[in-house]
Amino acid sequence: xxxxxxxxxxxxxxxxxxxxxxxxxxxxxxxxxxxxxxxxxxxxxxxxxxxxxxxxxxxxxxxxxxxxxxxxxxxxxxxxxxxxxxxxxxxxxxxxxxxxxxxxxxxxxxxxxxx
Amino acid sequence: xxxxxxxxxxxxxxxxxxxxxxxxxxxxxxxxxxxxxxxxxxxxxxxxxxxxxxxxxxxxxxxxxxxxxxxxxxxxxxxxxxxxxxxxxxxxxxxxxxxxxxxxxxxxxxxxx
Numbered sequence: 227x228x229x230x231x232x233x234x235x236x237x238x239x240x241x242x243x244x245x246x247x248x249x250x251x252x253x254x255x256x257x258x259x260x261x262x263x264x265x266x267x268x269x270x271x272x273x274x275x276x277x278x279x280x281x282x283x284x285x286x287x288x289x290x291x292x293x294x295x296x297x298x299x300x301x302x303x304x305x306x307x308x309x310x311x312x313x314x315x316x317x318x319x320x321x322x323x324x325x326x327x328x329x330x331x332x333x334x335x336x337x338x339x340x341x
Numbered sequence: 342x343x344x345x346x347x348x349x350x351x352x353x354x355x356x357x358x359x360x361x362x363x364x365x366x367x368x369x370x371x372x373x374x375x376x377x378x379x380x381x382x383x384x385x386x387x388x389x390x391x392x393x394x395x396x397x398x399x400x401x402x403x404x405x406x407x408x409x410x411x412x413x414x415x416x417x418x419x420x421x422x423x424x425x426x427x428x429x430x431x432x433x434x435x436x437x438x439x440x441x442x443x444x445x446x447x448x449x450x451x452x453x454x
Contacts, residue, residue, distance in 0.1 A: 230384070257440050269385070269428075269444035282441050316384050320440055329375075330442060332384035 228253065230319050230333035238339045244305040247336045251298050251319030258300040259330065260292060263314040272315075275300055304338075312340045345429045350449040353423075359416040361448050363429030366410040372433050374405060375442070376414045378425040385428065385444075388414065424452045 231250040239245050251258050259282075260272040271284040275294035292302040298319075304311055314337050318330040346364040353359040365374065373392050377385040389396055389403045391412075396403045402415040416423055428447040 259440050259442075261442075261444075268446060269442075271441045271443070274440045276440075284441075314382065318384075318440075318442075329387050329390065330440065331387060332377075334384050335382075337382075 230317055230331055232315075232317050232333035232336050234336060235334065236337050236339075238341060239307050240341050241307055241309060243307050244303060245307060245338060246301050246303045247315055247317075247338075249300045249302075249317030249319075249333060251300070251317075252321075252331055255319035255321045255331075256298050257320045258294055258298065259318045259320075260300070260302050261316040261318065262286070263316060263335075264310075264312070269316070272302065307340045309340050311338065313338060344443075345431060345445050347427075347429055347445060347448045349446065350451070352451050352453050353416075353419045354453050355421060356418055359419040359423065359450060359452070361414040361416075361427050361429075361450065362411065363414070364411045365429070365431045368409050368431050369433075372431045374403065374409075374412050375430045375432060376401070376403065377428045377430065377442075377444075378423075379428070379447075380422075380425045388427075419450075419452045421452050421454065423450065425450060 233248045257276045259274040261269050263269045274282040278294045289305045294300045314335045316335045318332045320328050320330040373390050375390040376388040379385045389401050391403045405412045426447040426449050428444050
């Protein structure tokens with residue numbers, strides 16, 4: 227079974243631009259979560275989607291948004307990029323309709339650099 | 342989610358067992374203990390999880406105290422590839438709703454040759 231796939235792996239943008247990151251979950255997984263990792267703040271939860279609906283949202287500004295498609299693939303978008311948005315963006319998928327204590331599996335991440 | 346406390350860093354000799362402690366004194370009855378690790382700049386890798394019984398898989402063993410206020414992750418024969426940051430996380434294990442994982446600062450484990 228293929229793992230969680232994130233594209234692109236690396237991205238360089240300039241301040242003020244917008245960016246879209248993509249995540250393909252493990253086949254059969256219906257939940258996709260997004261996290262931001264920076265040296266200063268560590269790993270922080272952005273939001274989670276299940277069946278095309280956002281169920282949970284972390285404490286991030288509205289510039290950060292996402293969506294999920296009917297095939298469970300997800301995208302996140304960051305508009306009006308700031309230098310502080312430079313980070314490793316991680317996607318995780320899970321099957322919350324499985325056994326209790328379901329496991330989230332992470333992709334390799336997209337490293338975004340904002341210049 | 343309950344909070345966890347882990348040592349900032351630990352060293353372990355290659356071939357020896359690595360024992361990583363975690364305190365979660367405010368854990369509630371329906372919260373599971375999960376362990377993940379992150380090797381430099383890669384995505385976190387799931388290791389093991391448990392509710393109240395000790396668990397073992399091909400990667401590690403998880404020992405949870407009877408009062409569930411602390412746990413220990415055991416890597417039985419550490420190799421250099423086990424050098425990573427290890428995160429202990431507690432989360433409600435319900436089937437619906439809360440997929441959020443709250444990561445702390447973790448323990449940086451260094452395996453010494």
